[in-house]
Amino acid sequence: MRWNIHSGADFGRAIADIRRGHNLSQAELGEQTGLSRGYLAHLEAGRTSASLEHMLRILRRSGATVTVSLPENDDGQA
Numbered sequence: 001m002r003w004n005i006h007s008g009a010d011f012g013r014a015i016a017d018i019r020r021g022h023n024l025s026q027a028e029l030g031e032q033t034g035l036s037r038g039y040l041a042h043l044e045a046g047r048t049s050a051s052l053e054h055m056l057r058i059l060r061r062s063g064a065t066v067t068v069s070l071p072e073n074d075d076g077q078a
Helices: 008-021 026-033 037-044 050-061
Strands: 002-004 067-069
Touching: 002 008, 008 037, 008 050, 026 037
Parallel strands: none
Antiparallel strands: 002 067
């Protein structure tokens, strides 16, 4: 799978898609990553930090494409 990231909303959708692809709840992913379920919900809703938005803007205006890729192994695991 591949996601082009242009905004915090794109970033959040990628996280949610990856989490769902692994059949994890936000709480389960939170346990695995040490992040709260609430924070993950915040990210997935596209409410990211200003610093992430600034970094994405700098990269876009520099001509860069930001892509998140999730290669799959034969067993379907990343």
